[in-house]
Amino acid sequence: MLNAQESTITTAASAACWACSAQLEAAALFCAQCGKIQPPSGGNFFAVFELVPRLNLDLGMLEHQFHRLSRKLHPDRFARASAEEKEWSLAQSSLLNDAYRTLKDPLARTYYLLKLNGAEIGEEFAGRNRPENEMGTSRVPADLLEEVFELNMQLEEMRMGRKMGEVDEQLQSDLKQAEKKFLGLEDEVDEKLHAEWTNWDEAAESGDETARDAAQKSMIALLDRRRYLSNLVRDVTETLGE
């Protein structure tokens, strides 16, 4: 109900140019007739770049588009425009920046696209802080249980040692080893994710919903593992760096 309401609002917005009344294309940033900037129409991040939602993106092209659109939309271009145009430029360019930041980052892009497709997933990497102590045992991947238990003991020992002003070199090198290992595991996950990107994109292209759902499901699990690993690596790096 709520969603339906929201979507009617967004599609109804600005069908005609405010300045010359010419008919606008969907999600138009500028009027094709008079070139004036338009109020934001609530398009998604892919639409901002006039892209079909896909996971494999040409990053060079994305940057090029980002620069091209920035030149047109940035508030610097509207320093002496009317108050309304200034406000739209602010809204449009912040949307552009948010979109670029999300799409250029492989993990953020994956989260975003899956959520756009209605997937229910945990917190994102970018834009969120992990609440303290969330790294509980409930979501520890089963194959890592033993190692994580061991690692947490070592981390605790290291922190205690630091407090006392001692550095156990053996412990330090063990932790460095562990960090390396978990970084390697991250790379493995990333590789698998990339393979699923292609599966997802192809399924979306051919309209094969079963294949797409399968890829989606697999990616959700991979992202869960990826998040778990990166939190681990962060903890180790922080403890070593203190």
Add this chain to the structure above:
Amino acid sequence: MAAENTKNRVVGIDLGTTNSLVAYMEGSTPVVIPGVDGSNLVPSVVALDSASAEGGRPTVTVGNSARKVLIETPERVIYSVKRLMGRGVSEVQSELKFFPFRLAKDVEEGEVPRVQLGELSFTPPEISAYVLRQLKRNAERFFGAPVTQAVITVPAYFNDAQRQATKDAGRMAGLDVLRLVNEPTAAALAYGLDRAKEGTIAVYDLGGGTFDISILKLKDGIFEVQSTNGDTHLGGDDIDNLLLAIALDEIHSEHGVNLRQQPGAVQALRKAAIDAKIQLSSAPVAHFDIELPNGDRYQREIPREVFEDVIEPILQRTAAPCKQAMLDAGVIPEQIDEVVLVGGSTRIPVVRQLVDDLFHLGARGKKPHIELNPDEVVALGAAVQADILAGASKATEELLLLDVTPLSLGIEALGGTVAKIIQRNSTIPASATEHFTTGVEGQTNVAIHVVQGERELAADCRSLARFDLKGIPPMSAGLPRIEVKFLIDADGILQVSAREQRSGKQAQIEVKPTYGLTDEQVEGMILDSFDHAEEDFAKRLLIEARNEAETILAAVEKAPESPAWAQLTADEKEKIEAARKHLVAIKSGEDQQAIRQATVALDQATRRFAELMMEAAVTTAIRGKTMEAAGDEMGDNIAAPHPMAPAEFK
């Protein structure tokens, strides 16, 4: 026609801790606008004259003339006020340990601090506004027309409150601040203007009171900042304070004199410390030689090695921000193509050594960029950005600056933790939308505490503001859905809007900034509203034009006494006399433009004479006298300031 041009003129201002400058774009070149004294730098020093005889309000002076008062009446002078901008009472209190000025007695915690200046007290933005107004006047005098729009630079690592305070200062000075630009980014613009460069550059900016590091990617005229870091509490001032503290301690222990209670003596010693610091950038050793109130002399030699050891801990504090910035930008030193040095403190050789080490420059056969004067480069870049904003200029139409927010924006969550909603180094404008609801049946208010910083606990971050969402329709707990949009604009300042989604009502937001002035307060502090000595614009320009005419005429009248006069040809003397007569004839008239033109004509006619005198002065100096003494002997007016003096590029 000309009026149309000047109406669109936007100037670029570097509002520095130690010195401030104003610049503009002359065609495709940014140029610094000199003050009446011919100097490009206006010291960021504000002094209050002793109450005038007419019983009027004491007048405020700014710049070199204010600096002269510093040693005689330190209680009537304020400097380095940038360090106090956007800060709270207790922060300012601890900062003032090193300064001769104090907080006003009636200031209470939670207020914007006011600093005592003679019998009056001012907030930091008001003091900055006086500096800005001086720069505005310098520009108006230069153009012969009002200047109302400006770009002002701020340290990249300035937080929301510090930025807002700077914008407030602009408004108080009668300036419409079109944009705040980060100082290192401005420097990059000044350097990148004439070369169609591509690549990654780092800007290392160690100024009087702040340190910034920014890493930018240049491509197709787009200056895209990748990351920024810094310390808004680190600069040349800290080096001065350290040298000063050492000298004070030594004087106390060796001569039994405690100068700390004598502000005038402390200022004299501070000046000696600054001179020694500057000398050590070129000489291997500097000397202190100060006469103490008890007749003793404090004499001390400072070899450069000792100086370098002493300041090492201060300089090391710039290393961690540089490393973090590279990490955040995802680059290693080898990927940085160029390093640009900005700020007077980068003249110190050991600073350059540190930069070389941090970015592996020497090893790669590279050198940092120092071609543009490090004191002026930020103002020049501000002028470039001003030109971009003014639009329709060939020189800058292809350029665009994409800057980032230096600090993460977060909201206080349950248990005092911070939920980050906009990460640091996000390109601005940046936004985040959050949804809030109520926890109690029928609740109509929701409070949101917004903070800036990287720490996990809200108490460890910088409190930015408390927002009170009001007028929520009474509903069951958890049912209202309030959408709050946080937007960091192109100045790096937060804007917030909210909407209750079920009712579609725009929610009311009451903002309580943690540090900073309300709109009404700023309105009441607009300088000209209480400065009844303010002349109307045309009248002021006329008076200034006449003063300049008098200055140059006095110098020319003295000229025949100088040995340099004999070196001029009869033709040159004749031309000077003709120009002099013309100026004398029109200087009492009402046409300021004509007076100004005649002044410039006379100045040009006497240019070779001025050069001859300068040569003589240098020769005198070599004969064992100081340059300053030589200047005194010849009177202050020898090198009559050329009103249109071009910027010096060193």
